[in-house]
Amino acid sequence: xxxxxxxxxxxxxxxxxxxxxxxxxxxxxxxxxxxxxxxxxxxxxxxxxxxxxxxxxxxxxxxxxxxxxxxxxxxxxxxxxxxxxxxxxxxxxxxxxxxxxxxxxxxxxxxxxxxxxxxxxxxxxxxxxxxxxxxxxxxxxxxxxxxx
Numbered sequence: 001x002x003x004x005x006x007x008x009x010x011x012x013x014x015x016x017x018x019x020x021x022x023x024x025x026x027x028x029x030x031x032x033x034x035x036x037x038x039x040x041x042x043x044x045x046x047x048x049x050x051x052x053x054x055x056x057x058x059x060x061x062x063x064x065x066x067x068x069x070x071x072x073x074x075x076x077x078x079x080x081x082x083x084x085x086x087x088x089x090x091x092x093x094x095x096x097x098x099x100x101x102x103x104x105x106x107x108x109x110x111x112x113x114x115x116x117x118x119x120x121x122x123x124x125x126x127x128x129x130x131x132x133x134x135x136x137x138x139x140x141x142x143x144x145x146x147x148x
Contacts, residue, residue: 001021001038002038002039003031003039004018004047006037009036012030069131073140077102078146081093081148083147087124089145093120096112115130115141127144128143
């Protein structure tokens, strides 16, 4: 029997795949647990329509991320920090502080986990921090850290 998977099944396949399973396995495991539906013509058409919608939504999300990335790359976030010993920042600048400043200054709603900072900023200057907005879109956010 052919089955369209509604969810990922570990030993069978991914969501949306059409797989061939034995009749007993389908009747006793896949169908009762709503892991899949029988691959009838109606269900196959619904699957095609769903894949088209998903493709359009994915393209729309990609375009939004690219436009947002262009807006982010044009601006520079300004931060002022106290000076410590030897002209270094007193403490450090974390991704949380950068995201908060970006929201206050420009209204950017960026998740702090999307900033790809290997370590906090501990010196004054201008930095370019990569921001991963989408699996295919990475932009840079300029951060200027100045002495208070």
